[in-house]
Amino acid sequence: MSRIPRIVILGAGYGGVVTAIRLQKHLNYNEADVTLVNKHEYHYITTHLHMPAAGTDKPENARIDISKLIDEFKIDFVKSTVAQIRPQDKKVILEDSTLSYDYLVIALGGEPETFGIPGLKEHALSIRSLNSVRYIREHIEFQFAKFKQEPQRKDYLTFVVGGAGFTGIEFLGELADRLPKLCREFDVDPALVQIINVEAAPSALPGFDQELVDYATTALKAKGVVFRLATAIKECTEDGVILANGEIIKAGTVVWTGGVRGNRLLEDAGFETMRGRAVVDSYLRTKEYDHVYVLGDCSIVLNEQGKPYPPTAQISIQQAEVCAHNLIATIRNSSLKEFSFHNRGTVASLGKGDAVGIVGTHKIKGYKAAMMKKAIDVRYLYIIGGIPLVIRKGL
Numbered sequence: 001m002s003r004i005p006r007i008v009i010l011g012a013g014y015g016g017v018v019t020a021i022r023l024q025k026h027l028n029y030n031e032a033d034v035t036l037v038n039k040h041e042y043h044y045i046t047t048h049l050h051m052p053a054a055g056t057d058k059p060e061n062a063r064i065d066i067s068k069l070i071d072e073f074k075i076d077f078v079k080s081t082v083a084q085i086r087p088q089d090k091k092v093i094l095e096d097s098t099l100s101y102d103y104l105v106i107a108l109g110g111e112p113e114t115f116g117i118p119g120l121k122e123h124a125l126s127i128r129s130l131n132s133v134r135y136i137r138e139h140i141e142f143q144f145a146k147f148k149q150e151p152q153r154k155d156y157l158t159f160v161v162g163g164a165g166f167t168g169i170e171f172l173g174e175l176a177d178r179l180p181k182l183c184r185e186f187d188v189d190p191a192l193v194q195i196i197n198v199e200a201a202p203s204a205l206p207g208f209d210q211e212l213v214d215y216a217t218t219a220l221k222a223k224g225v226v227f228r229l230a231t232a233i234k235e236c237t238e239d240g241v242i243l244a245n246g247e248i249i250k251a252g253t254v255v256w257t258g259g260v261r262g263n264r265l266l267e268d269a270g271f272e273t274m275r276g277r278a279v280v281d282s283y284l285r286t287k288e289y290d291h292v293y294v295l296g297d298c299s300i301v302l303n304e305q306g307k308p309y310p311p312t313a314q315i316s317i318q319q320a321e322v323c324a325h326n327l328i329a330t331i332r333n334s335s336l337k338e339f340s341f342h343n344r345g346t347v348a349s350l351g352k353g354d355a356v357g358i359v360g361t362h363k364i365k366g367y368k369a370a371m372m373k374k375a376i377d378v379r380y381l382y383i384i385g386g387i388p389l390v391i392r393k394g395l
């Protein structure tokens, strides 16, 4: 290659933004042309989205302009939607143009996994972007306004959350904090409001420490959440959900948090995938092309037992750091680094001032865990924007 190599990064979520920032920091002038493509001009802090979705925080607080994170003299930012990836031609088709690359980083995130349950895609809401959470927040308020017009329709005040994984539990915590406020605002008797969690597995937070699961479910039950565990949703309709046992729950709102799959563009491009997530080698490159890296929710990394790690921001950030290293190493003809995940712990919030988590080998709960969650958020802001961003957003 006589000209300087072209690196194209698709997606400016956790994986894409951290890769871009690392490249901008470590690449020398004229070592590579780096282009970052994202469908919005902003990055969003996905790990906060359960709050604006419930209405306990403003969507703006989860939003950061990409121009504030990257140095546009070093990284070209293209605001566009990726329509197709053509790895055989080393091209990416955007909605309005085409990009050629020498190295490609795909970090386009995930999509809700509906497991083929009829009606979920059409009728359930999902927490996946700033626009989707604005919609959920407005929808929830609208249910209260509609109930005031049709007080016989108690189903408007029934909120079903499908899935009791981390996202479901965090959203339930916020919803349970928010709905009493909406009851006061709309003069609605709180006894009429129902928050029902439906989860197919026998436990909430499947696979998590049992003592912490018990703490979380007890805390949420105390706020009024009803858990229907070991209960599958058979169908979602305009009017609510139908459970596997045939029971119908009429509800004005169904929010589905039951699973994540990879972005469909990867399957369409012909990469080997499992639930839409590309299988990558230990350097994070696809099996088919050693100049194509895949990170975050659209990649799959297996643990020592051969099981996929759950898709998280934590793993996406660590992958991005290794990916940036490997891109620079490839350009400089030096050694690549293998990816191995260092689990620093997990904290799930349960609403204001409460959370559960494991940090290192320590179990934490209550206010201490909520503070730890805040510290994790601040650390991320520091990684992507240094002290100025921490001061602007995090304190």
Ligand SMILES: Cc1cc2nc3c(=O)[nH]c(=O)nc-3n(C[C@H](O)[C@H](O)[C@H](O)COP(=O)(O)OP(=O)(O)OC[C@H]3O[C@@H](n4cnc5c(N)ncnc54)[C@H](O)[C@@H]3O)c2cc1C
Binding pocket: 010, 011, 012, 013, 014, 015, 016, 037, 038, 039, 040, 043, 044, 046, 047, 048, 049, 050, 080, 081, 082, 083, 107, 108, 109, 110, 127, 128, 166, 167, 170, 263, 295, 296, 297, 298, 311, 312, 313, 314, 315, 316, 347, 348
């Ligand atoms: C409510 C909630 C709470 C969570 N809490 C935690 C937590 O506490 N800890 C944790 O580790 N993880 C958490 N997660 C998971 C975490 O947010 C994801 O694993 C992480 O965002 C994945 O990063 P990513 O870079 O793969 O994708 P994303 O961060 O989703 O970024 C993908 C980017 O690609 C863009 N994009 C998508 N399609 C296109 C297209 N066609 N063209 C152009 N751009 C496109 C999107 O706009 C987005 O900017 C949570 C998730 C949710 C929903």
